[in-house]
Amino acid sequence: MLSPNDKKLEKLDPFYRPSVSKQKTSAEIISEARNALRTVRTQRPFTPQEDQRKLFGPASSRTPENRPPSSFKKTVESKETVMMGDSMVKINGVYLTESNAIGHLKSHPLRLTCDGDFSEIKEQETFEGTTSVPSHLRSGGDQGRRHARTLPCPSSSDLSRLQTKAVSKADLQEKDTEIEVDEVFWNTRIVPILHELETEENIETICAACTQLHHALEEGNMLGNKFKRRSILLKTLYKLVDVGSDLLSLKLAKIILALKVSRKNLLNVCKLIFKISRSEKNDSLIQNDSILESLLEVLRSEDLQTNTEAFLYCMGTIKFISGNPGFRNEIINKGAVDILMDLIKQISENTKKCGTCSPNLGHLLVQVTATLRNLVDSPLARSKLLSISAIPQLCTVMEQYVGDKDVCTNIVRIFSKLTSYRDCCAALANYSRCYALFLNLINKYQKKQDLVIRIVFILGNLTAKNNQAREQFSKEKGSIQTVLSLFHTFHQVDLHSQKQACEGAELPQAQRPPSEAEDVLIKLTRLLANMAIHPGVGQALAASRPAVGLLLTTLEYKSLDDCEELVINTTATINNLSYYRVKNSVIQDKKLYIAELLLKLLVSNNMDGVLEAVRVFGNLSQDRDICDFIVQNNVHKFMIALLDAKHQDICFSACGVLLNLTVDKDKRVILKEGGGIKKLVDCLRDFGPTDWQLACLVCKTLWNFSENITNASSCFGAEDTNTLLVLLSSFLDEELALDGSFDQDLKNYHKFHWETEFKPVAQQLLKRIQRHHTFLEPLPIPSF
Numbered sequence: 001m002l003s004p005n006d007k008k009l010e011k012l013d014p015f016y017r018p019s020v021s022k023q024k025t026s027a028e029i030i031s032e033a034r035n036a037l038r039t040v041r042t043q044r045p046f047t048p049q050e051d052q053r054k055l056f057g058p059a060s061s062r063t064p065e066n067r068p069p070s071s072f073k074k075t076v077e078s079k080e081t082v083m084m085g086d087s088m089v090k091i092n093g094v095y096l097t098e099s100n101a102i103g104h105l106k107s108h109p110l111r112l113t114c115d116g117d118f119s120e121i122k123e124q125e126t127f128e129g130t131t132s133v134p135s136h137l138r139s140g141g142d143q144g145r146r147h148a149r150t151l152p153c154p155s156s157s158d159l160s161r162l163q164t165k166a167v168s169k170a171d172l173q174e175k176d177t178e179i180e181v182d183e184v185f186w187n188t189r190i191v192p193i194l195h196e197l198e199t200e201e202n203i204e205t206i207c208a209a210c211t212q213l214h215h216a217l218e219e220g221n222m223l224g225n226k227f228k229r230r231s232i233l234l235k236t237l238y239k240l241v242d243v244g245s246d247l248l249s250l251k252l253a254k255i256i257l258a259l260k261v262s263r264k265n266l267l268n269v270c271k272l273i274f275k276i277s278r279s280e281k282n283d284s285l286i287q288n289d290s291i292l293e294s295l296l297e298v299l300r301s302e303d304l305q306t307n308t309e310a311f312l313y314c315m316g317t318i319k320f321i322s323g324n325p326g327f328r329n330e331i332i333n334k335g336a337v338d339i340l341m342d343l344i345k346q347i348s349e350n351t352k353k354c355g356t357c358s359p360n361l362g363h364l365l366v367q368v369t370a371t372l373r374n375l376v377d378s379p380l381a382r383s384k385l386l387s388i389s390a391i392p393q394l395c396t397v398m399e400q401y402v403g404d405k406d407v408c409t410n411i412v413r414i415f416s417k418l419t420s421y422r423d424c425c426a427a428l429a430n431y432s433r434c435y436a437l438f439l440n441l442i443n444k445y446q447k448k449q450d451l452v453i454r455i456v457f458i459l460g461n462l463t464a465k466n467n468q469a470r471e472q473f474s475k476e477k478g479s480i481q482t483v484l485s486l487f488h489t490f491h492q493v494d495l496h497s498q499k500q501a502c503e504g505a506e507l508p509q510a511q512r513p514p515s516e517a518e519d520v521l522i523k524l525t526r527l528l529a530n531m532a533i534h535p536g537v538g539q540a541l542a543a544s545r546p547a548v549g550l551l552l553t554t555l556e557y558k559s560l561d562d563c564e565e566l567v568i569n570t571t572a573t574i575n576n577l578s579y580y581r582v583k584n585s586v587i588q589d590k591k592l593y594i595a596e597l598l599l600k601l602l603v604s605n606n607m608d609g610v611l612e613a614v615r616v617f618g619n620l621s622q623d624r625d626i627c628d629f630i631v632q633n634n635v636h637k638f639m640i641a642l643l644d645a646k647h648q649d650i651c652f653s654a655c656g657v658l659l660n661l662t663v664d665k666d667k668r669v670i671l672k673e674g675g676g677i678k679k680l681v682d683c684l685r686d687f688g689p690t691d692w693q694l695a696c697l698v699c700k701t702l703w704n705f706s707e708n709i710t711n712a713s714s715c716f717g718a719e720d721t722n723t724l725l726v727l728l729s730s731f732l733d734e735e736l737a738l739d740g741s742f743d744q745d746l747k748n749y750h751k752f753h754w755e756t757e758f759k760p761v762a763q764q765l766l767k768r769i770q771r772h773h774t775f776l777e778p779l780p781i782p783s784f
Contacts, residue, residue: 040526040572042460042565053278053320055312055367059450060406068312068363180228182220189216194236203245210251214258225260234259246276250289257294263306270298270313277317283324292321292331299339304346308360311343315367322374332375337384340368340375341393348397362404365397369410376417382424391418391427395434398441408441409451416454419461429462429469435476442482446489449516456486456523463530470534480531480540480547487524487550493517495557518563521554525569532576539585542577548586551577555597560606571601571612578619591620595629602638607650614642614653621660627667636661636670643679648691651683655697662704671705681720681727688731692753695731699761703768712773721773728766732759 050057055068193213200206217223222230237252249272256269273291276282286292295314304311318336321327347361347368375381385391394411401407418424428434438455445451462469473479494517514522528547532538541547554570574594578587587594594616601613617635620626630636635657642654658676661667671677680698688695702716702724712721731737738751 040460040464040529040569042457042522042526042569053280055316055363056406059409060366068309185220186229189220190222190233194233197236197240203243203248206240206243207245207248207251210248210255214251214255217255217258223258223260225262230259234261234265241272246279246282247285247289249273249276250282250285250291254289254291254294257298262302266298266302266307267310267313270295270310270317274313274317277320280324283321283327286317286321287327287330292318292327293334296334296336296339299343300335304343305350308364312360312364312367315343315364315371319367319371319374322371325377328375328378329380332378332380332384337372337375337381337390338388340372341385341388341390343368344397345393348393348400351397351400357401357404362401362407365401365404366406366410369394369407369414373410373413373417376414382418382421385418386423386427389427391415391424392431395431395437399433399437402437402440402444405445405448405451408445409454412441412451412454412458415458419458422465425461425464426466428458429466429472432472435459435473435479439476439479439482442486446486449490449520452486453516453520453523456483456520456527460523460527460530463527463533467534470531470537474531474534474537480537480544483524483527484544484546484550487521487528488546490517490520490524491550491553494521498557498562514563514565518566522563522566522569525551525554525566525573529569529573529576532573532579535580538576539580539582542580542582542587543584545586548574548577548590552590552594552597560601560604560609564606564609567601568606568608568612571598571609571616575612575616575619578616581622588623591623591626592629595620595626599633599635602635607645607647610642611647611650611653614639614650614657618653618656618660621657624664627661627664630657630661631667631670636667637674640671640674640676640679643676643683646686648687648694651687652691652694652697655680655683655694655701659697659701659704662701665707668705668707671701677702677705677716677720681716681723684727685723688727688758689737690750692750692758696753696757696761699728699758699765703761703765706765706768709768709772712769715772716769721769724769725766725773728762728769732762732766 190213193209193216196209197206197213200209217233221227234256237256240252241249243249253269253273256265261269273286273295277286295318298307298314299311302310318331322331322336344365347365350361351357372381376385394414398408398411415428419428438459442452442455459473463473494515497515497517528541528551532541551570551574554566555574558567558570560567574587577585578591578594581588598613598616601609604610617626617630617639621630630639639654639657642650645651645654658671658680661670671680680701684695684698688698706712706715709715715721716724734754737754738747
């Protein structure tokens with residue numbers, strides 16, 4: 001005889017997958033993500049490595065005539081300049097033979113300025129032996145010896161241009177503060193090295209002498225621009241620039257920078273280093289000679305407005321070497337991130353003050369942001385950017401330079417990398433102005449695939465785990481319309497490309513990666529899927545004919561062989577939208593057509609595609625028409641077969657469909673087909689201790705199936721009945737059920753789902769079986 005409590009249990013309604021006819025909170029929806037809603041992942045857009053090192057790559061929006069050059073001619077502009085050819089020397093635009101040139105120089109000593117604006121060097125200050133052209137600087141010579149540089153780069157003449165303008169008052173004051181040189185130190189330590197530099201022919205020896213000179217100057221406190229006879233040093237160093245050795249040029253440049261040259265001379269030294277850094281084979285030279293520190297010091301200490309062009313080439317070099325993974329940590333450890341962000345701040349403040357975007361500062365900003373783009377691959381750089389709150393500053397400068405596609409592309413690439421990490425993603429999501437900025441960029445550059453794909457990828461990252469981000473983006477004016485417009489644009493591009501491919505003789509579709517248009521669509525469907533997790537957005541999208549229409553059209557003309565990720569993402573988006581059973585839902589109106597489209601996924605060999613299709617059927621099968629469709633098309637047999645997949649998520653989703661089918665009394669018999677009961681019991685045994693949500697679904701399905709039970713063995717089969725009794729008894733023993741080797745967080749997670757989901761229905765099912773079962777022999781004790 002049944003007790004009142006047992007009678008009450010027997011009258012319970014059948015279990016089914018949760019409906020959303022009632023409005024639910026965001027927390028409730030997210031907590032049910034395992035059942036119906038899920039975010040979608042995708043790969044970060046691929047950025048190909050550029051073939052050549054240039055200031056501006058082939059994809060730059062700048063035309064050649066509107067950007068600074070990456071290579072230079074030996075242009076002569078100074079009053080008296082010497083250029084060595086094979087046998088001719090050019091002075092003031094006139095070609096002379098070497099002998100005539102030497103005589104000319106003897107009677108007209110080459111005059112240099114320290115840094116382009118000081119007074120000219122007096123003839124009596126010239127270091128002895130430097131007025132003539134040394135024989136080892138002439139053309140020819142053995143390998144390893146001095147020879148004229150044949151590649152275009154800044155020459156000694158460029159580095160020593162005379163300025164005709166008057167000396168300013170500030171310059172004169174600076175001249176007055178020059179520090180006297182210790183004569184003994186100068187004559188015993190410096191002069192011998194300078195003499196060696198003038199007379200030695202072996203490049204290695206000259207390089208060693210440069211290293212000695214640098215150390216001696218540092219020891220004698222002669223670095224900087226405040227000591228007398230600095231001009232003699234510079235003159236000697238400038239003469240060696242044209243020798244033709246990259247190693248020597250770097251050593252010379254390091255000393256020249258340490259002597260704090262400025263303006264034209266600073267520009268030309270930066271150009272010289274830039275030219276050398278364009279060849280990857282010189283990376284080791286740059287690293288071994290620590291020239292990086294000198295370049296960073298230029299950016300840290302020199303004036304941006306006065307030296308914008310010098311900064312450009314200085315940053316160009318740092319950009320090149322930051323592309324070498326072996327350099328990145330060194331660059332970051334030397335404070336580069338702080339220096340670069342300070343530059344960005346200065347540029348931003350200047351732009352705000354002037355009210356216009358300076359083209360030259362824009363050129364520099366491209367180099368700075370490209371360097372940061374390289375550096376953020378390092379966790380050290382990402383941590384630093386977060387600690388100095390760099391993300392709002394990057395957004396601000398991108399907003400100011402919204403018309404500069406190169407700047408925007410670089411910053412978007414930075415965010416594309418950063419938002420792949422949870423803490424950086426949260427920092428950007430918390431900057432509320434970013435959503436309007438990204439929408440503005442999409443509208444401005446809608447057909448620029450390389451830019452919009454990264455913006456959509458970023459938005460997909462922001463909305464993947466953050467419900468507030470979903471809400472903020474959806475509330476921006478025209479946000480959903482912009483996304484759908486972009487979807488339509490690239491959908492048309494893809495249709496056109498596919499038509500051309502069909503007419504041509506291309507390789508089979510499975511052998512190629514996604515096209516550019518397909519890649520944008522992949523990111524867009526992912527964004528829509530993530531947005532749909534928010535109840536307000538999800539319901540609006542489910543009722544949007546344009547949105548649903550684009551998704552269904554994608555499934556109509558794309559197969560898994562065409563573009564697997566696009567088809568799977570599209571199906572995942574439909575799955576999230578099908579969760580909402582709302583009035584005017586286009587998904588509900590089209591449910592039977594959607595079910596037909598999903599059949600081709602179910603019979604594919606792609607398990608990811610199968611899983612997504614089963615998930616959609618899990619939501620749609622709450623509708624009786626879909627349940628009839630499933631049985632009429634033998635989809636239920638496929639669901640039963642999937643229980644053998646030994647894949648938790650697939651078993652979970654397939655079991656959800658079977659659960660919904662068993663709500664209908666007429667369809668419960670289907671579980672007898674294909675060994676359905678045994679497969680459900682096997683799932684309970686195999687996955688129960690590690691997945692109490694799946695165990696709960698199995699128990700609910702068996703509860704529905706056994707509503708009219710009279711005898712447990714007749715209902716489930718004798719063997720499966722005994723197994724169920726053993727499993728349920730063991731799993732309801734908390735000590736046994738939760739005795740897994742998990743960390744504390746995972747234990748708490750399992751305990752929560754065991755107590756709230758599995759335990760209540762498992763207790764009911766066990767009591768029902770026990771009431772309708774005759775025990776003929778003791779039950780065995782299971783081992784796990």
